[in-house]
Amino acid sequence: MPVMTYRDALRSAMAEEMERDESVVLLGEDIGVYGGTHLVTDGLLDRFGPKRVIDTPIAEGGFTGAAIGMAMMGMRPIVEMMTWNFSFQAVDQIIQNAAKLRYFSGGQAGVPMVIRGPNGGGVQLSAQHTHSLEGFYGHFPGLKVVSPVTPHDAKGMMLTAIREPNPVIFLEAGALYGTKGEVPEGEVLVPFGKARVAREGDDVTLVGYGRQVNMLLRVADRLSEDDISAEVIDLRSIRPFDEQTLVESVRKTHRAVVVQEQWRWYSVASEVAAIIQEQAFDDLDAPVERVSGAEAPAPYARNLEIAAFPSEQQVIDAVHRVLYR
Amino acid sequence: MPVMTYRDALRSAMAEEMERDESVVLLGEDIGVYGGTHLVTDGLLDRFGPKRVIDTPIAEGGFTGAAIGMAMMGMRPIVEMMTWNFSFQAVDQIIQNAAKLRYFSGGQAGVPMVIRGPNGGGVQLSAQHTHSLEGFYGHFPGLKVVSPVTPHDAKGMMLTAIREPNPVIFLEAGALYGTKGEVPEGEVLVPFGKARVAREGDDVTLVGYGRQVNMLLRVADRLSEDDISAEVIDLRSIRPFDEQTLVESVRKTHRAVVVQEQWRWYSVASEVAAIIQEQAFDDLDAPVERVSGAEAPAPYARNLEIAAFPSEQQVIDAVHRVLYR
Amino acid sequence: MATTKGQSRRRKPSSSDDGPVAASAKANARPQTQKGPAPSRNGAEPQALDTETTLGLYRKMNIIRFFEDAAQRGFRQGKVGGYLHLYSGQEAVATGFLSFYEETDKIITAYRDHAHALLLGSHPNEVMAELYGKGTGLVKGKGGSMHLFDVENGLWGGYGIVGGHIPLGIGMAYALRYQQTDGIVQLYLGDGAIHNGAFHEAANLAGLWGRDGMNPTLFILENNNYGMGTSVERATAMTDLSAKFDSYGIEHEDVDGMDLFAVLEVAERATKRVRETGAPYAIEAITYRIAPHGAADFLERYRTKEEIAEWRKRDPIGQVEARLLDAGVDEARLDEIKAEARAVVDEAVKFAEESPEPEIAELYTDVYAEVNAGDTE
Amino acid sequence: MATTKGQSRRRKPSSSDDGPVAASAKANARPQTQKGPAPSRNGAEPQALDTETTLGLYRKMNIIRFFEDAAQRGFRQGKVGGYLHLYSGQEAVATGFLSFYEETDKIITAYRDHAHALLLGSHPNEVMAELYGKGTGLVKGKGGSMHLFDVENGLWGGYGIVGGHIPLGIGMAYALRYQQTDGIVQLYLGDGAIHNGAFHEAANLAGLWGRDGMNPTLFILENNNYGMGTSVERATAMTDLSAKFDSYGIEHEDVDGMDLFAVLEVAERATKRVRETGAPYAIEAITYRIAPHGAADFLERYRTKEEIAEWRKRDPIGQVEARLLDAGVDEARLDEIKAEARAVVDEAVKFAEESPEPEIAELYTDVYAEVNAGDTE
Numbered sequence A, B: 001m002p003v004m005t006y007r008d009a010l011r012s013a014m015a016e017e018m019e020r021d022e023s024v025v026l027l028g029e030d031i032g033v034y035g036g037t038h039l040v041t042d043g044l045l046d047r048f049g050p051k052r053v054i055d056t057p058i059a060e061g062g063f064t065g066a067a068i069g070m071a072m073m074g075m076r077p078i079v080e081m082m083t084w085n086f087s088f089q090a091v092d093q094i095i096q097n098a099a100k101l102r103y104f105s106g107g108q109a110g111v112p113m114v115i116r117g118p119n120g121g122g123v124q125l126s127a128q129h130t131h132s133l134e135g136f137y138g139h140f141p142g143l144k145v146v147s148p149v150t151p152h153d154a155k156g157m158m159l160t161a162i163r164e165p166n167p168v169i170f171l172e173a174g175a176l177y178g179t180k181g182e183v184p185e186g187e188v189l190v191p192f193g194k195a196r197v198a199r200e201g202d203d204v205t206l207v208g209y210g211r212q213v214n215m216l217l218r219v220a221d222r223l224s225e226d227d228i229s230a231e232v233i234d235l236r237s238i239r240p241f242d243e244q245t246l247v248e249s250v251r252k253t254h255r256a257v258v259v260q261e262q263w264r265w266y267s268v269a270s271e272v273a274a275i276i277q278e279q280a281f282d283d284l285d286a287p288v289e290r291v292s293g294a295e296a297p298a299p300y301a302r303n304l305e306i307a308a309f310p311s312e313q314q315v316i317d318a319v320h321r322v323l324y325r
Numbered sequence C, D: 001m002a003t004t005k006g007q008s009r010r011r012k013p014s015s016s017d018d019g020p021v022a023a024s025a026k027a028n029a030r031p032q033t034q035k036g037p038a039p040s041r042n043g044a045e046p047q048a049l050d051t052e053t054t055l056g057l058y059r060k061m062n063i064i065r066f067f068e069d070a071a072q073r074g075f076r077q078g079k080v081g082g083y084l085h086l087y088s089g090q091e092a093v094a095t096g097f098l099s100f101y102e103e104t105d106k107i108i109t110a111y112r113d114h115a116h117a118l119l120l121g122s123h124p125n126e127v128m129a130e131l132y133g134k135g136t137g138l139v140k141g142k143g144g145s146m147h148l149f150d151v152e153n154g155l156w157g158g159y160g161i162v163g164g165h166i167p168l169g170i171g172m173a174y175a176l177r178y179q180q181t182d183g184i185v186q187l188y189l190g191d192g193a194i195h196n197g198a199f200h201e202a203a204n205l206a207g208l209w210g211r212d213g214m215n216p217t218l219f220i221l222e223n224n225n226y227g228m229g230t231s232v233e234r235a236t237a238m239t240d241l242s243a244k245f246d247s248y249g250i251e252h253e254d255v256d257g258m259d260l261f262a263v264l265e266v267a268e269r270a271t272k273r274v275r276e277t278g279a280p281y282a283i284e285a286i287t288y289r290i291a292p293h294g295a296a297d298f299l300e301r302y303r304t305k306e307e308i309a310e311w312r313k314r315d316p317i318g319q320v321e322a323r324l325l326d327a328g329v330d331e332a333r334l335d336e337i338k339a340e341a342r343a344v345v346d347e348a349v350k351f352a353e354e355s356p357e358p359e360i361a362e363l364y365t366d367v368y369a370e371v372n373a374g375d376t377e
């Protein structure tokens, strides 16, 4: 199987769909002439021309709204948020229009669009440029929200996203654009609403998404040295959500630790804990543990930033707590 | 004790603080000449003049940001969101500036301000005008988020909010402006971070906030007819959150049902369930049940809207489930 | 509308021997209280219309007015819920512009949208049923007054967030050219919306994309001098609203929005221009709502009774009526048309009242389109 | 800056027998590639400065330039993290305007903020330490390059979201008059930010409040022709950016932002005007960044080497240098000043490198102010 970077996987999905379907266009800041600040769209302007690769002014609300209008007309726009941090300027368009148009038009209008870009922290971007927004957007009916971590899923979920008749919030692992992985050739559509068992295990279920999954795999390795067998679940689809895979795993392991970069309160981990206790109450041998980002805006200094994100040690400690050892 | 409406309680808190402290000013759409679309600010323009009661154009981001700038200079602005639905246009200012300024300025700047307005649905305002945003804003460190239901708390928490050195998201129960209740004279500051036991009981804990609390009290009455003694907890402060009162109650009753108007996923109820299973795991006799708004944008038709919000019957059914009867 | 369904489309008002609108009437058009820019600076005299065409438009305007009156009654009776914003007083604007609607065009507006639906050919029964929250409503009772959609007839909403629909409109315009149609977007917005950031960002994109012929947007700024209770003068230091389009390289003109004939003249030219150039153009129609902002807003401290009375003298329907009488039309004929219009609305109310509520199952439909169900429309 | 701390405030450049900037130089000021409006349309000739004052400003500009070079080196070495935006090429703008800073004034800008801090008197050591993420940094290592604050010296940030700080600035201006000070706000923004909705909403409020003397905001639009890789011409169909202030009733003028003396002249007049009227005013300073947008943005496909070379000929520091030499200052004197400036920066780097990281406990401080702790400042 060909090996490619997360970045290239995203680009190839977009390029393939653009070849296949003329209604697919890209909009965003510096995605064309500049090549994309993270080079995800590099080369696409040359290939598809300026009517399909549209550089915009710095007006996230305006161009996201314009893309919604295009989608209503049957186009399939893909909007790049240079980073998801800037999407706060487009929240009104995303939540009030994209998520609800189909509903308040009684099904007459649809919004087949993708909004994508890097999400999450890790390179000292500090408070305004570090957010993990899965729960924030995942709250709203009408949206679909995904967060792939492997190049394989980046491509497969992007293909699915572009073909979706609904608005998709596509949260890329910004820190992982350069990481490589196997990506099969051709149309490998990864469906939404299916979690991935990234590693099988029996003693405890580790739940995460995005770049935390890689950390959980490292933790699982470390735990195996202590003869603790951890199952790692990559949620990847935040809305719709795969309750079944999650619950089945916990029914087997009886214990769960949920890890996220985002803040604790009213978050993905809150929901995961709520679901587990709802559906696996009698199977649980310990309360679900949560490991979240520090309750502070993201700091700049390297040492503070490292301290602000979930660490392997924190997860291992939580595992020991749920195992009562 | 004097009896006053929720609306008058809010107004009297603002007026008293404006008398006491010249740095308190109001900004918002049609709060002055028009009297406020919900008449919360009625009469204040005449009393305090146009430099302190500032009618703004329809620019939620702009005037919220301007108020943040005022707050940085030591003023204490109170911003009215005509309804919280319009705050999506101010999300960038609220989350990127108000919540984080103190942090990224290393403590040099502060944002002592209140953003207030009606929140929640109930009068057929349909999809774009019906939101319950406690969890949405409650997620972010740097903000304080409250949601009072009684006129007493409306006044007491507004006084506290205005004196807060931090930005406060003040979510009023829009459907209850006309409801009356006892409100003591003078400076009755209701602290943030303290839940209220609205009714004591032994068999099950019902948890809610905002107008759901009134519904829970009715449910408790109905349950008492079946000899089920329900304790009702009014969270009222969403951030900071009173884990202790919640957990103590569940330790006593061993069962909990959380009710909210907002959507289920990644919500206040998710967090409440997560906290309870974390901290009262061994005391729980049944999984925490959640009753939330229907997973759809708010519909217009009266019958659909009624079906979209939590009903007494849904709560009673959930109580029966946690009581296994 | 019901009995004229289809007629309203692709029909351009034809000229006749009707006299042109007197220039002096236009100069004095605006009562003193109105703070907006001066009306109609365009040199050309409005085209004369033949009497039958005028009567047709008169009929439509009456239906709109009666419809709004009935909606207000329904609201008072508690049969119409939510927010309800009436178009009364502004009829000449949409009536004029939508006379030049062509089938490939798309219309988008804010929440004051009943007239737009009626003019585009939505059945008044279905529009009223929507207001009544019935399953037979234009959007199945799910959106209400603020969210009228009738995409077959070109109406793409109906939006409740001030400013929020403007970016959508200019994106739709891009799509129309991308898809190589000759359609245009008529994008309606209020004087209050122009101060919103969404307007700024969208207008700038429209100007930019229009340079390449990729933005056939006709901005129709309905300046009724108030955003709720805030007059234009209290909302901005620069009150010549159409001149704000200068910032985006978008040309513009003003028109007396109380005068149907003036609107028709501008509308014909403007729609043609936008269609041909693929570039945006903006019209500020100076108008007035004689109704309160919303049906629930009974306190009108922000304006005087005298001001309203002054504007009522220039009622757009009254002006058309006067013109028709001048042209020798019988009063009886006008009464007959009014009676017909009333009957259309009465029938709509009856239909709405008698219609069933939506099925509860509808609560959960239209949240998502089914995946792999092919196209979204 | 370190050794001139305090000196930079409330000092107005005094006139001397220095010759005025040659008019012909100004006319030819802008290389052909720059798409912005023409420079300096204001009639008045810039005031001449005495040589010592000019040398002082020359020194500051050199410190800024060397500082940025050192920051870039730190970035390449992995010692400076995050986003890093250099001011190199634009020095004349902030140097000119901040020469008229008075103690009651407040300064707010975006993320390209090192020069503003240095000019206002922040210690270069602390600024560099902030970039290095050290506990001795200007904001304790918590904000980094984009979030410099030094409120004692008038600097209120340092913001990373394009457009986001503009509403704050005009709110601050309101407060200054509400609190009856005679301060003004110098609000810096980029050519990219002007298309953002936050600009539109804030400028409209500024115009509105300024009508009552309640908005002493001096908008300083630093038009360096690019928002990242997007030129002004590719961002809007109407490229006369300062003219966009017309929409808000805000008067404005342009200045050659590469020419310190032109900036000083405009800055003196403009700050005085805003201070006296309490109304906003806007200056578009036409300038150029010779550095990449951010330190990590090595690909510069959006502009040519020739364009950069062309602008380098008009380097603001070079221009001042030429003027000083013309005025008879020794080259040795200039070298000495440069060496001093370099030493200040070397010392700053040393300080930053040797400073400790913040305590981990700092992660949780400054999230909330303590309740009932009295005032927030």
Ligand SMILES: Cc1ncc(C[n+]2csc(CCOP(=O)(O)OP(=O)(O)O)c2C)c(N)n1
Binding pocket: B029, B058, B060, B082, B086, B089, C112, C160, C161, C162, C163, C189, C190, C191, C192, C193, C194, C224, C226, C227, C228, C293
């Ligand atoms: C963002 C936002 N803020 C506030 C409101 C409340 N609101 C509804 S209509 C309106 C006035 C709009 O005025 P204008 O654009 O002139 O339209 P008109 O009502 O006059 O037709 C306001 C403030 C809203 N719907 N959206």
Ligand SMILES: Cc1ncc(C[n+]2csc(CCOP(=O)(O)OP(=O)(O)O)c2C)c(N)n1
Binding pocket: A029, A058, A060, A082, A086, A089, D112, D160, D161, D162, D163, D189, D190, D191, D192, D193, D194, D224, D226, D227, D228, D293
């Ligand atoms: C809302 C938002 N969108 C995008 C960005 C990413 N970004 C950072 S700087 C910049 C360019 C800004 O250009 P300009 O305002 O001209 O300032 P300059 O960098 O030239 O000083 C962009 C797009 C951002 N920070 N905020």
Ligand SMILES: [Mg+2]
Binding pocket: C190, C191, C192, C222, C223, C224, C225, C226, C227, C228
């Ligand atoms: Mg209006």
Ligand SMILES: [Mg+2]
Binding pocket: D190, D191, D192, D222, D223, D224, D225, D226, D227, D228
């Ligand atoms: Mg720039």
